[in-house]
Amino acid sequence: MPTPAQAIPERNGHADTLSRTVSNSFSNSFGTQELGSSPQASFHSSIPSSYGAHQRPSTKQLKPFHTEDIKVLLLENVNKTGQDILRKQGYQVEALKSSLPEDQLIEKIRDVQVIGIRSKTQLTANVLKHAKNLIVIGCFCIGTNQVDLKYAAETGICVFNSPFSNSRSVAELMIGEIIALARQFGDRNNELHKGIWNKVSAGCWEVRGKTLGIVGYGHVGSQLSVLAEAMGMKVIYYDVTNLMGLGTSNQVHSLEELLQHADFVTLHVPEIPETMNMMSTQQFEQMKQGSYLINASRGSVVDIPALISASQSGKLAGAALDVYPNEPGGNGEHFTNDLNTWTEDLRNLKNIILTPHIGGSTEEAQSAIGVEVAESLVKYVNFGITSAAVNMPEVSLRSLTMEEPNHVRVIYIHHNVPGVLRRVNEILGDHNVDKQMTDSRGDVAYLMADISNVNTSEIKDLYQSLEDLGSRIRTRVLY
Numbered sequence: 040m041p042t043p044a045q046a047i048p049e050r051n052g053h054a055d056t057l058s059r060t061v062s063n064s065f066s067n068s069f070g071t072q073e074l075g076s077s078p079q080a081s082f083h084s085s086i087p088s089s090y091g092a093h094q095r096p097s098t099k100q101l102k103p104f105h106t107e108d109i110k111v112l113l114l115e116n117v118n119k120t121g122q123d124i125l126r127k128q129g130y131q132v133e134a135l136k137s138s139l140p141e142d143q144l145i146e147k148i149r150d151v152q153v154i155g156i157r158s159k160t161q162l163t164a165n166v167l168k169h170a171k172n173l174i175v176i177g178c179f180c181i182g183t184n185q186v187d188l189k190y191a192a193e194t195g196i197c198v199f200n201s202p203f204s205n206s207r208s209v210a211e212l213m214i215g216e217i218i219a220l221a222r223q224f225g226d227r228n229n230e231l232h233k234g235i236w237n238k239v240s241a242g243c244w245e246v247r248g249k250t251l252g253i254v255g256y257g258h259v260g261s262q263l264s265v266l267a268e269a270m271g272m273k274v275i276y277y278d279v280t281n282l283m284g285l286g287t288s289n290q291v292h293s294l295e296e297l298l299q300h301a302d303f304v305t306l307h308v309p310e311i312p313e314t315m316n317m318m319s320t321q322q323f324e325q326m327k328q329g330s331y332l333i334n335a336s337r338g339s340v341v342d343i344p345a346l347i348s349a350s351q352s353g354k355l356a357g358a359a360l361d362v363y364p365n366e367p368g369g370n371g372e373h374f375t376n377d378l379n380t381w382t383e384d385l386r387n388l389k390n391i392i393l394t395p396h397i398g399g400s401t402e403e404a405q406s407a408i409g410v411e412v413a414e415s416l417v418k419y420v421n422f423g424i425t426s427a428a429v430n431m432p433e434v435s436l437r438s439l440t441m442e443e444p445n446h447v448r449v450i451y452i453h454h455n456v457p458g459v460l461r462r463v464n465e466i467l468g469d470h471n472v473d474k475q476m477t478d479s480r481g482d483v484a485y486l487m488a489d490i491s492n493v494n495t496s497e498i499k500d501l502y503q504s505l506e507d508l509g510s511r512i513r514t515r516v517l518y
């Protein structure tokens with residue numbers, strides 16, 4: 040039987056925080072309950088039943104949650120490593136293999152404090168406005184374009200992702216696809232499966248000495264750069280940021296310059312307005328005759344009808360796509376014109392490799408992502424720590440310990456306007472503020488304060504006073 044301290048492996052120097060399962064909380068997400076015992080007793084009541092049910096006092100607490108009260112919805116087949124971490128906390132975890140249509144998602148999201156998704160589930164403002172209990176979102180992937188990050192921050196919902204745990208997997212897939220396209224082995228494989236022996240060398244090339252043009256030299260692009268040079272490729276890259284090239288790779292000044300020189304072009308940019316249809320008719324015209332395009336970033340980055348024309352005209356000698364403007368919610372026979380009107384045309388092109396968004400789908404990547412994101416969720420739910428959050432300021436304090444029984448952690452997410460700290464500290468001022476940290480990101484600020492000598496009877500007033508401030512987005516009191 041694991042102890043709470045063993046429940047999550049230590050990472051990022053937070054062993055002390057993880058060893059104390061602080062899970063009593065006074066927050067607007069949970070129903071009002073009667074005031075009862077001291078913070079010390081309520082701490083024991085928060086420990087999951089498997090760790091110490093015999094210690095739970097019968098008295099009800101002031102609107103605290105026990106970890107068993109935390110409801111988590113995981114969609115899109117989140118890895119077991121992540122599920123296990125959340126379950127070991129005692130949270131109620133429902134894990135589904137696919138994403139949900141919007142109406143079903145809205146029904147489910149009403150009820151949960153935590154949701155975990157991958158790249159498919161769209162957490163728009165319209166969906167999130169129904170998520171009255173939600174305090175945190177975990178994107179078990181790199182991309183966060185599927186979440187309305189601004190709306191989430193403005194409603195006090197923190198978002199986490201895994202910024203690089205699948206980068207290597209994507210880079211390795213790119214290497215496989217560069218060789219596959221250069222040797223046309225996708226087509227040869229398909230032909231032989233149909234019984235056709237077609238031994239040809241025309242239009243088939245070694246990759247050694249060819250130029251790879253990487254668009255977006257971040258985690259994936261830079262990994263790919265190193266691997267490609269090891270195969271004897273020359274690497275150039277284009278990025279909106281001025282970045283040091285690894286090995287002997289060189290940054291170019293414009294996308295056009297890259298397209299004019301590269302034999303292979305790979306795309307590794309985020310989905311943002313500036314990258315929408317970044318590769319369209321004009322850009323395909325700027326590419327070298329007989330060059331190749333690979334897109335494993337997001338479907339919106341490539342204008343697919345323009346790619347189909349460039350391929351049919353022979354400008355492109357081949358292409359590989361892992362991502363599409365519309366992707367199905369789950370596995371099955373969905374890749375038809377019902378999904379995207381041009382699907383049949385795409386499927387009929389020569390030397391085209393089509394994969395179902397598997398760039399990051401390896402055992403290693405999914406297992407690491409599961410651990411990383413689940414740990415972030417636990418630290419946020421149990422301790423309010425926002426380190427590595429995507430849409431909130433990063434705030435963390437040394438944890439409360441068992442030796443500080445009458446301490447309370449106040450978390451106050453608020454509009455970033457003048458005068459708030461003064462008012463908050465007036466409210467906290469009757470207690471000793473042991474430590475405090477505050478930071479802002481755009482219009483939203485996040486304050487965390489550990490205060491001592493708090494009687495349980497004072498917590499409700501403390502909470503209510505903070506809630507009554509006009510600047511309030513969300514208040515949580517953990518004790």
Ligand SMILES: NC(=O)C1=CN([C@@H]2O[C@H](COP(=O)(O)OP(=O)(O)OC[C@H]3O[C@@H](n4cnc5c(N)ncnc54)[C@H](O)[C@@H]3O)[C@@H](O)[C@H]2O)C=CC1
Pocket residue numbers: 181182202203205206209254255256257258259260277278279280307308309310313314335336337361362396397398399400
């Ligand atoms: N197919 C798959 O399974 C996967 C897809 N991805 C996608 O790949 C994207 C890139 O991933 P990472 O390398 O980890 O991201 P990253 O954030 O580390 O790097 C992205 C790079 O793109 C650059 N960039 C942004 N806008 C640009 C523009 N307009 N022109 C040129 N460069 C621009 C940034 O400066 C940055 O250096 C992710 O945003 C995600 O959408 C990521 C992982 C798996």
Ligand SMILES: O=C(O)CCC(=O)C(=O)O
Pocket residue numbers: 157158159179180181182183205399400
């Ligand atoms: O594995 C997934 O579902 C999504 C991978 C991806 O596109 C990402 O990490 O951004």
